[in-house]
Amino acid sequence: MLRNKYLKDWSKIVSYHFPHLSLPEVVGLATWSFGMVMTGSSSLTRVSEFIAKINQEKSNTVRQRLKEWYQDSKGKKGEKRRELDVSECFAPLLKWILSLWKSEYKCLPLAIDATNIGQDFTVLSLHVLYQGCGIPVAWKIVKGREKGSWKPHWLYVFHYVKDVVPSDWQVLVLADRGLYADWLFEAICSLNWHPFLRINHQGNYQLRGDTEWRCLDTVAPKTGTQWSGYVTCFKNHSIDGTLLARWDEGYKEPWLIVTDLEPTQAQSLWYGLRSWIESSYRDIKSDGWQWQKTRLREPDRAERIWLAMAIATLWTVTVGSEEQPHLSKDFKNKPKPNSRINSKSDLRRQEGNISCFLQGLINIIADLVCGKGISLNGLFPRQSFFINTS
Template identity: 60%
Template sequence: MLKNKYLKQWSCIVSEHMVHLSIPEAVGLATWSFGMVMTKSSSLTQVSRFIASINQEKPNTVRQRLKEWYQEAEAKKGDKRCSLDVSSCFAPLLLWVMSLLPADIKQVALALDATSISNKFTVLSINVLLAGCGIPIAWCIVAATEPGSWKGHWHKLIELLKGVIPQQWNVIVACDRGLYADWLYELIVSAGWHPFLRINHQGTYQIPPDRSWRPLTEVVKTPRQSWSGRVVRFRTNPLECTLLARWDIGYKDPWLVLTDLEPSQADALWYGLRPSTECAYRDIKSDGWQWHNTRLLSPQRAERLWLAIAVSTLWMLMLGGEAENQSPPSNYQQLPNKHIVFSKPINPKPLRQISCFLLGFITLIADLLNGFSIHLPRWSAFPPTPVDAFYYSNSS
């Protein structure tokens, strides 16, 4: 039984958006995520101690309950126990994020990325990119030393989200050079989304109807240059696509990005959203949940704990984003599309004194000290960062 009123309020919000979970699963998710936020830690010991203190329970009782939440069925005591199917939460999690965006938003940016935790795990994740931050919405965790291709994992993750976002929405999916593959490009297109995949500078391309092959190193030769056009890429297994190129001052190399969008419908600047994934890892690790210190050894248990990490991240980012909307508005959205601000070197980090994620913590603490209820409002506008404003205000 939940005794603390704020934990009860958060449990109701979680249950409202995760209706497919059983009551124990939803309460466990709410308890884990509430404890993570309040302790800024994903440590079982710290979270269980905190929950026991506010819920008037014995620490060991809470610890066992929280531990069983991410354990497999055979490790739990009692009959008719089951394992939490974390993959069933990916679509509801994405819908939850979308329900909190401004009502006029009809596009979203996703990123596929991989991150390692020392020699324990490799996390393959799909993140929603928002306000210079990222929210994990689907993931797979494998042992860091596990051999084999990641193709099957990415295919499963994308299939689990396929059809969740309305067809009329514009969805770009960004990946860095290390993940590029022709099958990934095709997989993203088959989901009804638009790949935004960065490629290396080696190799050649054609500009139809010219059949001569040109080196990619000559697309843009110096900083301050950009180019876009329909091309054929790769001599072997040729791919007809759009090539976007942009080289900003301060960058060692230009961005070369492949997409299925027409050149007039896309801008290489949108790739500037992808570094938000790095901010997401910072939030999940040092700024937030101290995930890099995890003592878990099982990838399956880690995947379930990541559900609480994702929900905690969503909570803080959404609170911080709406709090930022209460500040004096940026004038980015009032600027013409060709304004010089969009031609300047791209700074992946938003020009803020504090991240949207950390602002969420401050907002929550202030609300609780002022006696306000736990709430998660819909954003009234999109928190302004240069690249976010350019993509979310100008996509077709």
């Protein structure tokens, strides 16, 4: 039974957005995510001690309840044992984010990436990119030393969110060159989403309608150059699409990006959004939930804790969002697509500014201390980073 008013209010919000979960599953998810935000930690000990204090319970009782929430059915007591299926929460989580998305433009930037916790886990995750942060929406965790292809894991991630985004939205999926594969390009296209994948400069490309193969490292041969055009990339495992190349001052090498968008519809600078997923790892680890200190060793259990961290991240980012005047000004004076981003620095967090994640943590604590209660303001993208092709 939840006695604390704020914890009960948060539980009602979580229950509304995950109607398929049982009452114990909702209470566990709400308690874990609430405790993470309040303690700045995903530690079972810290969260259970905090919840016990505010809910007037014994810490061992709370600890056992929170522990059972992430365990599989074999590790639970009772005849009606049930384990939480995290994959069934991916679609509701993304729907929740879209319900908060306050923008005139129907554009959604996503990124996929892999992060490690020592040699214990590798987390393959899909994030919504927003105001210098990333909100996890789907993931698969495998043993750090597990051998084999990541292809089935990425297809698993896409499968559970493929029908969530409305068909009239434009979705961009960014990935670093370490994840590039021809099947990944095709898988993203099959969702009616747009791949935006960085590739290495080793290899060859062929201009559309040409028979000559050229070296990729000649597309943008020096700093200050850029190019875009229709190509076939790579002699083996070829893909047909648009190649974008750009080499800015201060970078050791150019960005080479392949996409299915038309050359006139895409900008290489959009790839700078991908760095926001790296910022989200900092939020999940040192700035926020201290995930790097986890003592969990089973991937299934870790995936459930990631669900609580994703909910906690959504809450903090939403409360830390800046509802800018641009919502009226920028929509009134819409910039041309090719002038929306002027430099890579426009896509980075400004030095000296606090992230919306950390601002959210501060705002939540301050609101509760002042008795304002729980509120989620919405997500306010600063501008449309890419144009709608529909």
